[in-house]
Amino acid sequence: MVDLLIYLAAALAGAAFLLVLYRFLAGPKPADRVIAFDVLTIISITGIALAAKIEGRIIYLDVALVYALLSFLGVIVIARYLERNL
Amino acid sequence: MQAMLDILGGLVLVSGTVFLLLGALGLNRMPDIFNRIQAGTKTTTLGTMLTLAGIGLMQPDWSMKLLLIGLFMLFTNPLSSQVLARAAHRGGARKTPETEVDRYAEDHGDPS
Amino acid sequence: MSKAQISAKLFITLILFWMLLNGTFALDSFIVGVGASLIIVYFFRDSLSFLSEFRFTPQALMATLSYVAFFLKELVKSNLRLARIVLEPDLPINPGIVKVRTKLKSRMGRLLLANSITLTPGTLTIELEDEWLYIHWVTLESADIEGATQAIVEGFERHLEVMYG
Numbered sequence: 001m002v003d004l005l006i007y008l009a010a011a012l013a014g015a016a017f018l019l020v021l022y023r024f025l026a027g028p029k030p031a032d033r034v035i036a037f038d039v040l041t042i043i044s045i046t047g048i049a050l051a052a053k054i055e056g057r058i059i060y061l062d063v064a065l066v067y068a069l070l071s072f073l074g075v076i077v078i079a080r081y082l083e084r085n086l
Numbered sequence: 087m088q089a090m091l092d093i094l095g096g097l098v099l100v101s102g103t104v105f106l107l108l109g110a111l112g113l114n115r116m117p118d119i120f121n122r123i124q125a126g127t128k129t130t131t132l133g134t135m136l137t138l139a140g141i142g143l144m145q146p147d148w149s150m151k152l153l154l155i156g157l158f159m160l161f162t163n164p165l166s167s168q169v170l171a172r173a174a175h176r177g178g179a180r181k182t183p184e185t186e187v188d189r190y191a192e193d194h195g196d197p198s
Numbered sequence: 199m200s201k202a203q204i205s206a207k208l209f210i211t212l213i214l215f216w217m218l219l220n221g222t223f224a225l226d227s228f229i230v231g232v233g234a235s236l237i238i239v240y241f242f243r244d245s246l247s248f249l250s251e252f253r254f255t256p257q258a259l260m261a262t263l264s265y266v267a268f269f270l271k272e273l274v275k276s277n278l279r280l281a282r283i284v285l286e287p288d289l290p291i292n293p294g295i296v297k298v299r300t301k302l303k304s305r306m307g308r309l310l311l312a313n314s315i316t317l318t319p320g321t322l323t324i325e326l327e328d329e330w331l332y333i334h335w336v337t338l339e340s341a342d343i344e345g346a347t348q349a350i351v352e353g354f355e356r357h358l359e360v361m362y363g
Contacts, residue, residue: 002144005096009137012103019110023122031119031174035126038166039113042130042159043106046137049152050099053141061151065219068155072162079166079173105277112284120334121293124322125280131317132277154218164316164323171324171334175295182293189297190324190332 010050017043034078041071095143102136105129117182119174127167134159201243209239258361265357269314272353276319283336294338295324296346298331301355307362314354321350 017040024036045064052060112125138156142149175190216231217223283290302308312323312331320336333350340346 002092002096005093005100009096009099009103009140012100012107013137016103016106016110019107020113023110023113029119029174029180031170031177032122034170035119035123035167036113038170039109039126039130042134042163043110045155045159046103046106046134049138049141049155052148053144058145058148058151061148061155065151065155065158068158068162072166075166076169079169082170083173083176105281108277108281108284112280115284115289116291117289118293120295120322120324121291121336124320124334124336125284127322128273128276128280128317132273150218154215160317161313164313168312168316168323168326171322175324182291188295190295193297193332 006050006054010047010054013043013046013050017047030082034075034082038071038075041067091143091146095140097140098136098143099140102133102138102140105133105136109133118180120171120181123167123171123174127163131159131163205239205243208242209235212238261357261360265354265361268353268357269317272314272318276317279319280336291336292338293334293336295332295334296338296340296350297343298333298347298351299329299343300331300347300351301329302358302362304362307358310362311351311354311358315350318354 020036020039020043024033024040027033045068048060048064048067052058052064106129109125109129112129113122116122116125135156138152142152181188212235213231216235217228220227220231300308300311302311308326312326315321315323315331315333322334323331324334325332331351333346335346335350339349
């Protein structure tokens with residue numbers, strides 16, 4: 001029962017990932033790609049947390065935390081860049 | 087007891103990913119960048135919170151670290167979308183024709 | 199507030215963050231955390247932290263609790279509303295960018311207000327300039343400053359005013 005719920009959640013997150021990937025590829029503007037990228041990272045963090053639960057390894061959560069930190073910085077830097085160059 | 091928490095956690099987990107999916111849908115359906123950012127930020131923030139809470143219910147000994155990730159996302163998600171929205175506006179992003187008023191363009195000039 | 203007080207609050211915030219990150223209260227990791235926090239405080243003395251500008255009064259602590267409760271309620275409400283918009287076939291939106299005014303004076307209070315607005319029903323802060331905020335609103339209800347301020351800002355401002363001023 002619980003395993004089923006976890007795999008259902010993973011499937012839903014995977015479907016969300018694919019939908020956002022479409023927006024990332026379709027664009028059309030750089031800003032659309034950046035917000036799609038941001039959402040992709042957030043979904044990935046959910047995925048990493050799910051992987052941590054399935055594998056039973058708390059160390060994966062540190063990966064998720066660092067990933068969150070880097071994606072935040074990445075989006076800020078790209079937005080700064082777009083602000084001057086679009 | 088833990089079996090009950092496991093089921094509850096699983097349900098919270100699934101509800102969180104449902105919000106992620108709705109956000110992904112919104113990102114594709116919304117007509118312009120500002121509405122996309124709205125759909126992208128809100129649903130994914132709550133979606134991640136619920137997912138982390140669900141895992142926390144299943145693994146109570148992980149809750150400190152999960153709480154930390156959740157708090158971090160809660161503060162950085164809105165910030166990055168704000169910065170991105172401003173960058174898009176200054177870059178002259180197209181607004182959907184349904185947009186009724188733009189006070190920011192009135193005060194700062196409209197680059198689009 | 200004095201410089202030393204600001205630094206002390208930044209230090210406490212950093213130590214709390216470090217303890218949460220480690221998840222232990224072992225002495226050796228605590229000592230490393232103190233060292234790292236001191237170095238950061240030395241270089242970023244004037245930076246904001248959650249505790250800087252916070253008023254340590256019983257009223258402020260009560261306001262923090264009611265703020266968190268109000269915020270969570272609004273977050274869930276905003277998601278349900280957005281979910282309904284996204285699921286409706288004809289996508290019922292009438293967006294607009296409005297200008298609102300806040301009474302909050304502190305930098306941290308304004309930052310939290312902008313963040314809260316972004317996460318609540320249909321609103322996204324675009325720019326924060328002194329007391330003015332520019333907000334993208336998916337379902338525009340009022341285009342003038344007073345109406346928009348009342349609809350968007352006042353719910354949070356009530357709590358944040360007590361917490362940060």
